[in-house]
Amino acid sequence: MSEKKATSAKFYVHDLDLFYGSFQALKKINFQIAANRITALIGPSGCGKSTFLKTLNRMNDFVEGCKITGDVQLDGRDIYTSGMSEIELRQRVGMVFQQPNPFPKTIYDNVAYGPRIRGVHRKSELDEIVETSLREVGIWDEFKDRLNKSALGLSGGQQQRLCIARTIAVHPEVILMDEPTSALDPISTMKIEDLAVEMKEKYTIVIVTHNMQQANRISDTTAFFLLGELIESGPTQDIFLNPQNKKTEEYITGRFG
Amino acid sequence: MPTRKEYDEELKVINDLVEAMGQQVLLAIDRTNVALKNLDVVSANAIMKNDAMIDAMETEIEERCIKIVVKQQPIASDWRKLASYMRMIGDLERIADNCSDIAIYIKKLAKLKKAAAPSRLEEAFSDMRKMVADTVTAFHNTDISLAEEVVKADDVIDDLFEKNAEDIKKGIQENIDDLDAYLIYLGIDKYVERMADHVTAVASWVSFIAKGELNIMFTDRYTKESETK
Ligand SMILES: Nc1ncnc2c1ncn2[C@@H]1O[C@H](COP(=O)(O)OP(=O)(O)OP(=O)(O)O)[C@@H](O)[C@H]1O
Ligand SMILES: [Mg+2]
Numbered sequence: 001m002s003e004k005k006a007t008s009a010k011f012y013v014h015d016l017d018l019f020y021g022s023f024q025a026l027k028k029i030n031f032q033i034a035a036n037r038i039t040a041l042i043g044p045s046g047c048g049k050s051t052f053l054k055t056l057n058r059m060n061d062f063v064e065g066c067k068i069t070g071d072v073q074l075d076g077r078d079i080y081t082s083g084m085s086e087i088e089l090r091q092r093v094g095m096v097f098q099q100p101n102p103f104p105k106t107i108y109d110n111v112a113y114g115p116r117i118r119g120v121h122r123k124s125e126l127d128e129i130v131e132t133s134l135r136e137v138g139i140w141d142e143f144k145d146r147l148n149k150s151a152l153g154l155s156g157g158q159q160q161r162l163c164i165a166r167t168i169a170v171h172p173e174v175i176l177m178d179e180p181t182s183a184l185d186p187i188s189t190m191k192i193e194d195l196a197v198e199m200k201e202k203y204t205i206v207i208v209t210h211n212m213q214q215a216n217r218i219s220d221t222t223a224f225f226l227l228g229e230l231i232e233s234g235p236t237q238d239i240f241l242n243p244q245n246k247k248t249e250e251y252i253t254g255r256f257g
Numbered sequence: 258m259p260t261r262k263e264y265d266e267e268l269k270v271i272n273d274l275v276e277a278m279g280q281q282v283l284l285a286i287d288r289t290n291v292a293l294k295n296l297d298v299v300s301a302n303a304i305m306k307n308d309a310m311i312d313a314m315e316t317e318i319e320e321r322c323i324k325i326v327v328k329q330q331p332i333a334s335d336w337r338k339l340a341s342y343m344r345m346i347g348d349l350e351r352i353a354d355n356c357s358d359i360a361i362y363i364k365k366l367a368k369l370k371k372a373a374a375p376s377r378l379e380e381a382f383s384d385m386r387k388m389v390a391d392t393v394t395a396f397h398n399t400d401i402s403l404a405e406e407v408v409k410a411d412d413v414i415d416d417l418f419e420k421n422a423e424d425i426k427k428g429i430q431e432n433i434d435d436l437d438a439y440l441i442y443l444g445i446d447k448y449v450e451r452m453a454d455h456v457t458a459v460a461s462w463v464s465f466i467a468k469g470e471l472n473i474m475f476t477d478r479y480t481k482e483s484e485t486k
Contacts, residue, residue: 213330240332242469249333254261 010035010174010204011056016070018051020063025051027228029070033174033221038196038205040219040236042212044256047225049208053176056206057093058086074174091118094167098179100159102151102166107134107143110151110162114170133165137195157188164195168203175199177207181214193218212252216240224248264329268338271321275342278314279393279459282349285311285356286386286452292360293374293382293445296367301360311353315346337469341462348455352389355448355455362441372435375424375442378449381417384410385453392460401467407460414453421446 009032018026025048033039033056041049051060058079060066072079079089091114102110111130112120120126130147134140139161151162160180167175177196181189196205197218209215215222216236223233224245232245243249250256285304292300322339325331331339388407395403422443429439465471 212332216332241337243333253331253333253335255265 008035009033010075011206012071012073012076013055014071014073016052016055016068016072018048018055018060019065019067021065025228026055029230031223031230031233033204033206035204036200036202037220038200038207038218039221039223040215041206041208041223041225042210042215042251043225043231044251045210048228049225050178052225053095053178053206053208056174056176057090057095059095061086087118091170092172093174093176094170094172095176095178096160096163096167096180098182100156100163100183102154102159102162104150104152106148107151107154107162108147110166111169114166118170129169133169134162136168136199137161137165138191139165155188157184157191160184160188160192161195164192164199168199172203174204174206177205179208179210182210189214212240212254224251226251264325267321267325268331268335271318271325271342272338274314274318274321275345276393276397278311278318278346278349279389279396281307281311281314282353282356283386283389283393285353286389289356289359289363290382290386292363294379296363296371298364298367301363301367304360305357308353308357311350315350318346319343334466334469337466341466345459345462348458352452352455355452359445359448362445366438366441369438369441370435372428372432372438372442375421375428375446377417377421377424378442378446381414381421381446381449384414384417385449385456388414388453388456388460392456392463395460396463399463399467401464404460404463404467408457408464411453411457414450418446418450 011031011033013029013031013033016026016029016031017024029052041052043049054060055068055072056074056079060068068080074084074089074092077084103113105113108130111133112126115126115129120129131140131144134143139158142158151159154162160183164175164180181192184192193214196207199205200220207215207219219236221233222236222239224231224239224243224247226247232239232243232248234244239248240252243252247256285307288300288304288307291297292304322343326336326339329335388410391403391407394400395407425439425443425446429436
């Protein structure tokens with residue numbers, strides 16, 4: 001199945017298998033990720049959520065012994081076989097991690113980093129990118145007078161929003177978030193959640209979370225993974241009100257195992 | 258925060274309380290039926306006194322539901338249960354109120370010269386009683402098809418109510434002296450119909466708990482009525 005799909009899905013994943021050496025971490029995953037929606041990936045530790053997320057921007061390529069078969073199409077083009085460059089892919093599909101990981105540089109340089117390595121050098125242009133990116137994540141007013149301070153001096157929540165600003169500075173289409181709030185306090189968490197909901201107008205968001213309330217609050221679609229399999233996916237409301245699979249019900253109600 | 262075990266136990270307790278409340282309402286219906294047949298004032302008073310106990314059950318269940326919802330944020334079938342319980346107990350309480358309303362009428366009727374009860378009132382009453390009994394059973398066994406039968410049965414009672422009203426009108430025309438008694442019977446007839454409506458709603462929540470599909474059958478009497486000339 002390599003033809004362009006007649007679907008509005010941003011990502012189309014078909015029969016995806018992933019092996020770490022001889023260990024199969026993902027089994028025959030078939031899934032579509034809708035554009036301009038928030039998709040939540042849930043499931044117990046080790047079920048393959050992060051692994052799946054990383055297949056969407058080929059972060060697994062760095063892992064030795066990792067073997068992937070099946071299709072992963074972004075807007076109808078296979079990201080593994082169509083010759084799409086990694087540069088292009090990572091520009092279109094950005095990632096935010098669990099631990100905020102700003103570079104040990106100034107706030108300004110953190111946001112300007114991506115555009116710079118993609119060839120933007122004019123100061124005025126960079127200034128504008130920095131401002132719009134910081135505005136978009138709601139921290140421009142807070143930071144505009146200390147853009148030259150080190151990013152490492154910021155709070156966890158501020159760092160995480162800075163990392164999101166850094167991600168959007170290169171104008172991605174998709175933002176992958178792997179437990180972006182699990183290291184944050186409730187207020188910062190709420191701000192990131194609100195931000196994600198605002199951002200879906202412009203971006204397609206895929207978020208891994210262990211927080212059922214978070215998945216329930218902000219996502220449009222929820223997918224439940226277990227032992228490398230996609231057990232159930234669908235509109236978030238359906239998954240949380242009336243899951244069809246007993247395992248899903250057990251997991252989301254905390255009665256697992 | 259309570260442990261998982263305590264949470265599951267509390268859910269079970271609430272479930273059992275709802276069932277017990279259903280049983281109490283059924284008991285009130287049975288006592289009302291007997292009191293109505295015999296125009297028994299002592300029994301009518303007892304029914305009204307007992308209403309406070311059913312109200313207290315409603316309050317207790319409601320408080321426990323609110324507490325577990327706030328503290329545990331239940332989802333999936335746990336949430337369906339709790340949301341349904343909170344609606345069901347309201348309707349059950351209304352049925353019990355209607356028993357007391359009928360008890361007030363029984364006391365009035367007992368003071369009057371005895372007029373013949375509308376011939377189909379007893380049938381309507383026992384049909385309604387069966388709906389309540391079936392709903393309690395359906396709740397206990399999580400029996401969707403039984404709950405759905407209850408929902409269907411509501412139309413039959415609506416029909417009986419109309420026929421009773423016709424009979425009462427005829428009775429008044431024939432025995433104008435019994436007017437007061439007939440007006441009371443008309444009121445009782447209406448209460449029985451309302452009780453059937455309430456239990457229909459309860460039965461809808463029972464099937465929601467089991468199926469998860471929001472297909473709540475509130476009475477469509479108003480729709481029907483609004484479409485007649
Ligand atoms: N680089 C790797 N080499 C070998 N096995 C790996 C590697 N990365 C992950 N795994 C294994 O693959 C499985 C899925 O891991 P993954 O990190 O995707 O899980 P996860 O669902 O994200 O879990 P968590 O919720 O704990 O983050 C696990 O059994 C894990 O041990
Ligand atoms: Mg992970």
